[in-house]
Amino acid sequence: MKYMLLIYGPKRDREPTPEEWAASMPAWEAFGNELRSHNAYVDAAPLAGTDSATTVRVRDGNRVVTDGPFAETKEWLGGYYIIEAPSLDGAIEAAAMCPGAKDGSVEIRPIVDLGG
Amino acid sequence: MAALARALGDIALAEDALQEAYVAALERWPRDGFPARPSAWIFATARNRALDRLRRERAGREKLQRLTALERVERPAVADESDAMNAIPDDRLGLIFACCHPALGIEARIALTLRTLAGLTVEEIADAFLVPHTTMAQRLVRVKRKIRESGIPFDVPPAERLPERLDDVCAVLYLIFNEGYASSAGDRLVRRELCDEAIRLGRVLNVLMPQEPEVMGLLALMLYHDSRRDARTAADGSMITLGDQDRATWDRAKIAEANALLAGASLHRAPGAYQVQAAIAFAHVRAPSASDVDWNAIAELYGHLEELAPSPIVALNRAVAIGFARGPQAGLGALDALPAEALASYHPYHVARADALSRLGRRAEARAAYRAAIERTQNAAEAAHLRAKLAGIGGR
Numbered sequence: 001m002k003y004m005l006l007i008y009g010p011k012r013d014r015e016p017t018p019e020e021w022a023a024s025m026p027a028w029e030a031f032g033n034e035l036r037s038h039n040a041y042v043d044a045a046p047l048a049g050t051d052s053a054t055t056v057r058v059r060d061g062n063r064v065v066t067d068g069p070f071a072e073t074k075e076w077l078g079g080y081y082i083i084e085a086p087s088l089d090g091a092i093e094a095a096a097m098c099p100g101a102k103d104g105s106v107e108i109r110p111i112v113d114l115g116g
Numbered sequence: 117m118a119a120l121a122r123a124l125g126d127i128a129l130a131e132d133a134l135q136e137a138y139v140a141a142l143e144r145w146p147r148d149g150f151p152a153r154p155s156a157w158i159f160a161t162a163r164n165r166a167l168d169r170l171r172r173e174r175a176g177r178e179k180l181q182r183l184t185a186l187e188r189v190e191r192p193a194v195a196d197e198s199d200a201m202n203a204i205p206d207d208r209l210g211l212i213f214a215c216c217h218p219a220l221g222i223e224a225r226i227a228l229t230l231r232t233l234a235g236l237t238v239e240e241i242a243d244a245f246l247v248p249h250t251t252m253a254q255r256l257v258r259v260k261r262k263i264r265e266s267g268i269p270f271d272v273p274p275a276e277r278l279p280e281r282l283d284d285v286c287a288v289l290y291l292i293f294n295e296g297y298a299s300s301a302g303d304r305l306v307r308r309e310l311c312d313e314a315i316r317l318g319r320v321l322n323v324l325m326p327q328e329p330e331v332m333g334l335l336a337l338m339l340y341h342d343s344r345r346d347a348r349t350a351a352d353g354s355m356i357t358l359g360d361q362d363r364a365t366w367d368r369a370k371i372a373e374a375n376a377l378l379a380g381a382s383l384h385r386a387p388g389a390y391q392v393q394a395a396i397a398f399a400h401v402r403a404p405s406a407s408d409v410d411w412n413a414i415a416e417l418y419g420h421l422e423e424l425a426p427s428p429i430v431a432l433n434r435a436v437a438i439g440f441a442r443g444p445q446a447g448l449g450a451l452d453a454l455p456a457e458a459l460a461s462y463h464p465y466h467v468a469r470a471d472a473l474s475r476l477g478r479r480a481e482a483r484a485a486y487r488a489a490i491e492r493t494q495n496a497a498e499a500a501h502l503r504a505k506l507a508g509i510g511g512r
Contacts, residue, residue, distance in 0.1 A: 001267045087269035
C-alpha cells in the first residue's frame, strides 16, 4: 500500500538561516536513505512556508482566491513523503523515524488506489 | 471468521461472506443433507462468496492483491468458524492485535473486540455502553472501514514492538472488565456479561501467548476481582465494600486459578503493572478476615506500582493503604500530600478523605467530604452506600 506522510511542524516566526537549514539536512537525508534501503521511498518534497500559500475556492462558478493557508492552525504542513509499506504498521515505523516527528507530528494517510 | 478476516484484511467482508454462507447452509443442508465437515463447508462457501464479491468489484490493484491472498488460503482445520476464537492460533492472535490496534480510537477498539472477538451482538454492546443501537452500529462500520482502508495488519507484531502492543491489548480487555465490574453509569453495579467476556478473552490470550507474565497478571487480577463479584452487592442491590464482605462467598475456584497464574508469572521475574495489581488483590484474598489484611505490604506494593505506572489514582490508593496500616492520622497526612487538583473530580478521593476524617472524629469535615463524593459518583448503588455513611455521622 502507498501512504502519504504529512509532516506538520510548529509555526516559525522566521525562515531558518542557511546554517540551521544545513544542520537539519543530515537527519532528513538519513531518513530518505533508510526509506530507499527498504524500497519504501516513492516521492518526497518540502513545501514553501504558509506565507506563500494561496487558497482557491470555486463557489457558484466564481473563483475566490485568498491569501494564506486553508486553515490557520498552530502547526503547519511543511512537506510530505510518499512511501510504500506492506501495512499501517510499516508506515508507523517509517513515520516514527521521520525527523519531523521529533519536534512536530507526522500524519499518515493511506493513498487511495483508483486502479488503472 | 478470524482466518477469513485475516486473509481478506477486511472484517466487514468476512462477516458478510460468513453470513451468506450460513444462509446458504440453512437452505441447502435440510435439502441435500449435512456435509461431512460442516465447518469446512461453511468456510469454503464463505470464501467463495467473498471471492465472488471481490471479482464483481474488481476495480483496483489492491483488491486483486486481496483476491490472490485469499486464493492461497488453505481450509483451516477448525471446529466452528462461527466463533472467532476457534480459528488457528496465528489468525486468532492477528485478529486480537488488529482489533486492539492503537491507530483505532479506544471506544472503537472496545466495541470491535466485543463484536468480533467476543461475538456479542451490536445491540448487546450498545446496551452495555448505554448508547443507541444505531450509534454503535455506525461506530463498528467506521472502525471496520478504517482497518480496511488504512491497512491495519492482522499480524502478531514483531518482538521489538510486542510489549507495547500487548499492553494495548491488555488495556482493552481490562477496560471491558472494569466497565462490567464497576459500571461508570447506570444503576447496576456489575454488568456480568462484560466481566465474563473479558476473562474469557484473557484466558484465550494466555493460551495463545503462554510466556507473557503481564497477560498472566491481567488474568489473575480480573479473576481476583471477579471472585468477589457476588459478595459486592447485597440482596437489595446495595453495595458492600471489601472490608464488610462475607469472605465465605468469595469464589474459591477463581482465587485458586488466579493464585496459580500469579505464581507462574512471578517465575518470569519481569514485574509489570498488572502483576503488581494482582499481587495487591492477592494480599486482600489471603487474609482470613478483613482485620488480618497486611496493609503495610499493600502500601509497599502500591509504592511499587507508582514506580511502574505513576498516576494520581495509584498515589491515592497508596495513601489509603497507609491510613489502614498506620492509622487515620497518618492516612490523612498522606492524602493531604496528594495533588488535590488532579483528584478533585474523582469521587474515591473524597470518600478516602471522608473516611479518614470520620475515624478522627472530625465529623463536620467528614460530612462535607461525603457530600463532595456523592455529588461526583454516577453509580446509583455507590451513591446510596455513601448516603448511608453520611447519615451514620449525622449528615444528610
